[in-house]
Amino acid sequence: MRDVYVAGVGMTPFGKFPSVSVADIGWPAVKAAIADAGIEGRQIQAAYCGTVFGGMMTGQRILARIGLSGIPTTNIENACSSSSTALHEAVIAVRSGMYEVVLVIGVEKLSKFGGGTLPLELDDWEVQQGMVMPALYAMRANRYMGQYGLTREQLALVSVKNRRNGARNMDAQFQEPVSVQQILASRPVADPLTLLQCCPTGDGAAALIVCSDPAAKHLNSKPIKIRASELASGKFTPGFRDMTTPEVTVRGAAEAYEEASVGPDDIDVAEVHDAFSIAELLYYEAFGFCGRGEAGRLIESGDTEIGGKVAVNPSGGLLSKGHPIGATGAAQIVEIVRQLRGQCRDRQVTNARLGLAHATGGGISGFDHGACSIHILSN
């Protein structure tokens, strides 16, 4: 099958925009991606739009705003992986030879819920018992602390790093650095997680122009090659579950590394799904950036900082850039593409050649029935 590239990226600053419709949140990101690719809108042959709460026909409503209606448009929901799954489907369609130039949109407006816990699946019995996301990740954190001696200070370092990175990202929802002391003193959400260790809700959009090898040759921009595009679902496990092993990510990582013919040591920059501080640490292990139980020491070593061995979440991640869930997967690709192009100014990862993006979601009940999408890109 053919090689596929990301030829253009765009996003809106993440934040809370309760008076703006989801369509009006979305279209500026699309216009930015089109401009970045150096193409004209009419060259786009199809669109895939990832959203969870955007409402019916979100992609079509966004495209109608900018005169791009009429092209085949598919809206995709896969919880936090919605727009990375949209990218996965776009990659399949371009690889197949069906299209040369395809648009991917990720968009969400969470401010319409007024804050607090998002609408949950009522037929999930663990949710009914109180197992909402912060509670689930707090259990994972406690287990990891007990099992491997992770300290509260080490845990807080994830937020310190990501808020520091986000302070250099004009698109981030939070652009102020915070200290370990501020993090530990912030309002408790679910022990040991405090407010500054939980990603915010918010609104935003990101968009990508995905194209074939022949199309890429005719574009003004520098296209970034998609070396791996993997989608995995969680496995239902009614019995024992290892709470500190995100099985779907472990499995997806192995598949993605194999598809790209690379390993963890080759990755220069990674955007991973840090919905909570503990999550980033679990993903260090899942992606092989460190061994079992070593995530606390890895964050402490500085090796996941910009300038470290593998820069993790240089955009600020979900903790700082924000997490308008349908937009997140595409926004991670925006950051990886800009890093691989060398466009990230004071948060640039020097000589970044291979980047990884990881969006995972759903699956309140342990790691059951979640979706996880992983992409590896190279310049």
Added chain:
Amino acid sequence: MRDVYVAGVGMTPFGKFPSVSVADIGWPAVKAAIADAGIEGRQIQAAYCGTVFGGMMTGQRILARIGLSGIPTTNIENACSSSSTALHEAVIAVRSGMYEVVLVIGVEKLSKFGGGTLPLELDDWEVQQGMVMPALYAMRANRYMGQYGLTREQLALVSVKNRRNGARNMDAQFQEPVSVQQILASRPVADPLTLLQCCPTGDGAAALIVCSDPAAKHLNSKPIKIRASELASGKFTPGFRDMTTPEVTVRGAAEAYEEASVGPDDIDVAEVHDAFSIAELLYYEAFGFCGRGEAGRLIESGDTEIGGKVAVNPSGGLLSKGHPIGATGAAQIVEIVRQLRGQCRDRQVTNARLGLAHATGGGISGFDHGACSIHILSN
């Protein structure tokens, strides 16, 4: 690209099941499709699930119920075209060579809303003014009556035919025939449309096993070939719109006929999107089953009955079989496949060789930003 087949179909009876979860509505259709294809569940490599209101990760929740979790699963929302779009994406993935056997699910539970008008897009200014679906189709009906002399009796014949067909379908939500008199005397909804000319809300699911040419050769069942799979979106038209021409269907029909290298005269059986009686008549013209303004005479002639020139909605259509919106597109394919296999007993279309399925939705504002998916299949 490779030929793609539907190798197995299954559906649940459509109706109202307020106490059953959407996952429990969905999985029996999947089991039925697997059994019909004569495969084992573990042969399925990926799943595409179409739903509008199913909630987060509907496909994953359905598959977890029957031990099929873990495979790449993508949830798709395209209003009434959700599961026909899911089929379209499955076709792309199998054609590309990525998968040999893929599952398509369509599922919806509308009874949770308690009846009445479904949740609408609040940022649509025409909806805000009262342009809900029945009002829109009533305007189209009035326009068509004024322009072409369509009578109320001719309009009612669509419901007579489809209820008569549905009375022979054990999966239909309504299984009682109705007369022109009963239809015209039923409660007015939006003049000239009466209650029996509007599709019901309801719950249900349908599932399809889609496979490649090599995989089809090893299956027990008789696979049905997908000759065309088209997805189109509505075009935004701020100025004059011809209310009696469903532009997106006209455009999609031309593309589908071209892809399949067939014309309207070749179609033996069609499932078209009869959400309201007038809709079926507009689609007669859009698919070229009759000329401009001739739809009233076509329904009157009996040529769209089972046994007529082209049997339209032998399943009962949306008006009789029901319209759990995410399930509808896949359920249309279930009917076409069964017709092409000769499995429809007393509603069988004799010697049916070429069938067409058409699901279109969204786009309250005239025909803007809707989605329309058309498939042509042959035995």
